[in-house]
Amino acid sequence: MTTTALPPTHTSFLDDALAALAEGATPEVLPLAGDPSAATTEQGTVVTPVPTERLRAAKKAYTTRHLAAHLDDSDGDFTLVSGEDVTPRAGQVVLARVAAFGHHKKLPDVHGRRQTLYPDDEVLLAYAPRYAPDQFEAEVPGSLAMTNLAAAGGLAADVVTQHGSTNDPTVIEPLGLVADAGGTPLQLTDVAPFSVTPAAHTPATDAPGATTEPPVVYVLGSSMNAGKTTAVAQIVRGLSLAGLRVAAGKATGTGAWGDPGLFHDSGAETVLDFTDFGHGSTFRMDLPEIEQLVGAVRRELVATAPDVVVVEIADGLYQRETSHLVRSGLLGRNAHRVVLTVGEALGAVAGVAELRKHGLPLAGVTGAITASPLATQEAGEVLDLPLLDTYALAEPAVVRSFLAL
Template sequence: MKTIKKSNICKNINSYQIDKTIVKTHKPGVGDVAIFEVVSIGSLNAIQDFEGRNSHIFEGDKVMLSFGNRYASNQFEGYIPETYLEEYDLIGKGGVVGKVVSMHYKLELKGPTKLKIVGYAANSQGRVINTIYHHKEAIKFDIKKNRNFKTILSVGSSMDSGKTTTAAYLCRGLKTSGCQVAYIKLTGTVFNKDKMLAYDCGADVVSDFSELGFPSTYLCPTDTIMDIYEGLLSDVTIANPDYVVIEIADGLYQQETQALLNHPLFTETIDHVILSCCDSLAVNTGIQLLSPIFDTRLFALAGLFTGSPLLVSEVKDQCTIPILTLPKLIAQDLVRNLLSKNVNIAV
C-alpha cells in the first residue's frame, strides 16, 4: 500500500517534509498543503488522485490535501477553519479540506469524510508549501492584449443546470465544423471531470483554475479571478483556437459569478453567451439578468430543460432566443452559423 495518497490539487508537490510541530499553531490559508489520516468515511469515499483517477480511501489512509473553501449548493458549503481542529472535513473530491458548515439534505445521512491532521507539507526552508502558483507564474490581466479568437461564455441558472454538458457539446459542434477549440473552466472547486468531458468531446486543449494551483475560487477577489482568467487564456492559446469556450461555476446568483458578470473588464472580453437552465421559469429569470449585460451576445438557450418538449414549448412561447438541444449543439455548422448570424436556422 502506498504511504500517502496524493490528491489532484497536490499533483505538483513532489519534494516535501512533514512538519508535525506546527499542526496546532499554523493558521492555514487557501492552498496550504497538509497530510491527513482518514478517521471515518462519509459521502466522499474517494479522492481524485495526482493522475486524475478515482482513488478510493479507507479509514487509516494517509492523504495529501490542500486547504480551501467550497460553495456547492448540491454538495457542501465549507471553509478553512480559523483555528486548529481535532477533526477536519473532506469537502472536495479533488483534494480540498476544510470545515463543513452546511450540506445538501441528500448528504446528511453520511455527512462528510472526517480527517485528522498529521502534519503540514514543508519545503527545504521549513515553510508550508502552498499549491497556488507553485509551478507557474501569475500573469496579470491585460484588457489591451490582442486576442485572435472569439470567446463563448457558458453560464447556468444554478448548479447542475447543464452548463458543463452544454459547454462540452458546444466544443464538439465547433470542432466538427472545422474550428480549433479551447475550453477553460474559470471558477469552481477542483475536479477534473468537467474539463475532461470537454476534451473527450473534441476540444483541442482544456484547462481550469486548478492548473494554476487554486483548490477553489470561492471567496477569491475578482482581481484574482481576472488574473486566473489571463493565465488560463495564456495556457490555451498554444492551440491557436478559433473559439475559447469559458465556463463559470454554479448559478447566476453565486457571488463570484455575479461579480464577474458585473465586471466590465470581464464582460468586454466575451463575444457570445449561452445560458443553461433547469426549467422554463429559470430561463425567464436568466434572460432578465443577462440581457442588460450582454444584449444580443446571448445567442442561445440550453441545459436540462431542453430534455422536456413541454418545457421547450413553454420557453418558445415566451422568447425568440434559439433553443439548442444536445443534438443541435453538436450538429455540424449549426452553432457556427448561429454565432455568425448569417443564416436563419429553424430551431
C-alpha cells in the same frame, strides 16, 4: 405479488450511534470537524522533517496533482508544520489521515481514477472553501483540528451547511502542512504551471500574420447543475467536427477532474482550469483576484492560437463570484458570444434578463431544461432567443449558426 426493494435510507454517524445504543452496545465515539487532532496537541509551531517517500506514497487528489509531479521530480527535503499556533490558509497542502467515513469514500487521483479510501489512509489535500448548493458549503478552519473531506477533487475544509439529501461528510485528521526544508508551507501556486501574472512568452496572437484574437465563447448557468459543463462539451464537439481547433477551460468553481477530462474527450486541443493556476477552489476569492484569474485562463487559452476558445463560468448567476463577473463587465468586454444554460422556463427568462441588463452578447439558451420537452416548450413560448437541445450543439452546422462562427 411483486415486491420492490427500496433504496437504503440516509444514515449519519449519529444514527449509527443511536442504533448501537438501542442494541445495548457501546457506540464508537466518532470524530467530528473541530475536534483536536494530533497536529494541534503540540504547543506553538513544530517543524518536523518528513521523508519524501512518505509524501509520494500518500494518495493524492486532483487538486494536488501539480504537487505530486513536483514531489516526483524533487530531490529536496520536505517538512510537516504542525502545532496549536498553526492557522491553515486556502491553497496550502495538508497531509491528513482518513479518520471516519461519510459522503466521500473515494478520491479521484491526479489522472481522474477514483481511488478507494481505507481507514487510516494518508492523503494529500488542499485547504480551500467550497460552494455547492446541492452538497456542501465549507470553510477553511482556523486550526489543524479535525476537518472534512469537503469535495471529491480533494478539498480539506469544515462543512458548515449541507443539502438535506447528502450524507454527513468524511472526517480527516490533519497531520501537518506540507512545507519546504525551512518550514515554509507550500502553496498550490508554488507548483502550478501557470500564473495569474502574464507569461513572459509572446502570445501567439502577436506572432507575424496574427492580427486578431480568436473568438471567445463563455458558458454560464442560472444555477448549479443547469448543464454548463455538458453544454461546453457539446459545443467543443461540434466545433471540432467542423474542423476548428478549440481550446476550452473552466475559469471558476471547485477543482474536479471530470470537467476538464470531458472537454478533452470532446475534442479540445488545449484544456485548462483554475487549478492549473494554483487554486483548489475559487469560492470566496477576492473579487479583483477573480477577475485576474478569469483573464489569465482566457489569456493562456488564447495564446495557444486556437480557432475558438470556450470557457465555463461555474455556479449560478447569483453566486457571489459569478454575479461579480457578469456585473463588472469583464465577460462582456471580450466575449464573442455568451451561452446561458438553465433548468426551467423561469430560470431562462430571469437569466436572459439579467445578462441583457449587463450588455452580454447572448447567443441563446440551452442546458438541462432541454431534457424535458414540456419545459422546453414553456420556455420557447416566452423567449425571443434560440433555445437549442444541448446535444444538437454537437452538430457542426448547428453550433456554428448558433454561435455565429
